[in-house]
Amino acid sequence: MAVAIILLLVAVGSVLFHIYSPWWWTPIATNWNYIDHTISITFWITGAVFFAVIAFMAYCVFRFHHKEGRQAAYNPENKKLEWWLTIGTAIGVGAMLAPGLVVWHQFVTVPADATEIEVMGQQWQWSFRLPGKDGRMGTTDVRYVSSDNPMGLNPDDKHGQDDVVIASEDLHLPVGKPVKVLLRSLDVLHDFYVPEFRAKMDMVPGMVTYFWMTPIRTGTFDVLCAELCGAAHAQMRAKVFVDEESDYRAWLEKQKTFAELSGRSAVKRATYESGSK
């Protein structure tokens, strides 16, 4: 029966496509291999169900297609069978959901020793900020954004003065150190997306979102935007370098702080304000 054979062939073909497909996830670069494991579990369970259901359907079409004199069985319902199928499905669903929730719990629980860094999106570029020597980042507000303060740092916040501001350049991170990535946007939704990191999160104007991760290998990775942000969405790119600690230190030495970048104008303003009191 041609229909049954084609159905079966498409199902077998799907499995073969899965096995031989050259398109698979990128080599992971963070601690989130738990996510990959959860995907694998899901693939196994759903793959088995897919094949079983389609193969059974193909068998039915093969075995029970219309022939002269065939009469269909009269079989309105079968409570027992329906219950067993329900319970079986519930177990399968549970087997996927449980690891998912466990890993999600890890994902939303940021370790206490994670370093905060900030990524800011705007149409259509990325900027980054690292805490300075004091280990804290200063406050921000979009109302402070100007040509010599592109990230909108609060000029009166002393914690912000030593923040390292990296506008329109690439980000470096030390390998093996957990980071909490704070995400901010000036204008529309963006999404800081590095496929090798697995984790990602939208950046929403008016609020700060976050995710955390620990880079586990050095390398250079493309940053893309994963939330439609207007005409040049596809061109909103940057790079992240995950460095050995010493390389990272060397890079960090060369970066400018907020105070250095906004330099005289900030000093002037501070004098003016203290003078007026």
Place this chain on the structure above:
Amino acid sequence: MVDVPYDRIADAPPAEVPEVELYHPRSWWTQYVFSQDAKVIAIQYSLTASAIGLVALVLSWLMRLQLGFPGTFSFIDANQYLQFITMHGMIMVIYLLTALFLGGFGNYLIPLMVGARDMVFPYVNMLSYWVYLLAVVVLASTFFVPGGPTGAGWTLYPPQAILSGTPGQDWGIVLMLASLILFIIGFTMGGLNYVVTVLQARTRGMTLMRMPLTVWGIFTATVMALLAFPALFVASVMMLFDRLLGTSFFMPALVEMGQQMKYGGGSPILFQHLFWFFGHPEVYIVALPAFGIVSDLISTHARKNIFGYRMMVWAIVGIGALSFVVWAHHMYVSGMHPHFGFFFATTTLIIAIPTAIKVYNWVLTLWRGDIQINIPNLFAIGFIFTFVHGGLTGLFLGNVTVDLPLSDTYFVIGHFHMVMGVSPVMVLFGAIYHWFPKITGKMPNELLGRIHFWMTFLGTYAIYLPMHYIGILGMPRRYYAYGSTDFIPSSAHSINEAITIAAIVVATAQVIFLINVFYSLRKGKQAPDNPWGATTLEWQTPQTPPVHGNWGPKLPIVYRWAYDYSVPGEAKDFIPQNAPPEAGGVEPEPHPGKDEARGALA
């Protein structure tokens, strides 16, 4: 009093329901244009939806040309690409699928299947169509206004949707929101009609648990739509205010291209909640009518009662209810409080259980059937295949952790096209081939139908299966071009070319479908009243196609459920719902005794 055994129609009133005077058209205009007959309105809805659907189909070819052969077509730039994806998505989800299932099949089938003469509010029903047509005209007009249609993506997320970095900021977005508002007004008028007709106008003996699953699916979907569309309605009005009056419902303080904007204090995520509170039930507003229709197609063409009818009804109702508490699974990476993930992942995966039961029951209906391999049944089987595939990939995206890397990639595109593009469309085609003889009085051409099915089924599978894998690779969606990106190998570009070629094959198949429709209308064989040997009432009308008033002098009286196929010991392999009680038949009793249950299973 009509002579009906009392216990068989326990919930029907004992007195005969007086006939309601129908509106009778007096001129060609009121008969075919400003018609109040649900069947004419159904055809108007279907033709309008198909016409705008063809526009969306053409848009998808343009998108595929760009993705398969980036840089080759100078007439597609980044702005236009975004406009194409936006209009394609919006048209397909709302103006085609919702309108065709509810406005088209709902209007045609509800009165016929429940044994009514027409919808209960024919005038409002007519208005519903004309407001829908206006919504479609407003939507289509955006192609011709300065700046073109909006390119905000069909989700229309603010702030982007109303800022200048997005194409269509001047006119496109305003008209899009206006069109949505009109659509919802039109739909509400139709939807109230469908619900009241099902609840109030069923013929004698047509208890709720005797209704065909098609009616159950359309009915539940309509109730859901009446509850879900208001969320989109208010979101559209609020965004229109943000755009035109300078309010800040969805707009926080922001800097656009170095310019401080006057907005402040609004929440972009609020829009997403409103949008998806509508948007997720919307998936089932499309899926439930498809579930219902496909159940009837499978049962009729396998010559076997639908397996587990009562479970199927409760699964439809259960899915409908659950679908209102899963919306934020579209927002796992939106920046909402991450703890919501626990709740919404759990509810989302629970909804897989009633959905899986439906799949099992369809397949178990085929089991030990007498399966006719005709075109409606091929499409029904094709639906099961694509729906199983699309439903299972939903378990990836619904599981919050797994969604993290896959959200906003081609995996999502592959998933939702399989589950809410290809599968409902399979049912639509199956339904068109199934009811074509009743609606037009002509049989569709068998050979053209088979070619149409195989090209569509295999072609769409070749389009969407690889998309899941380039999504796992990490290719993001809504990208006009990928440029040079280290992690994307050249083979990913080759598969994009292959997908485009498959899309062209599928496109050709739809031309064959259109040829079949026109050819069969003119030259098709005359259709008998009940060519498939179906039990439901629409096949028992005195005329084919049914005339105004549907039933002649007397309404049909229903004596049994809709699935008495191949009842043991009967001469024919089907017993119509309105055949007199002597014709026999059994239906699953609410509380079957032990022996009876065993007998039914034997």
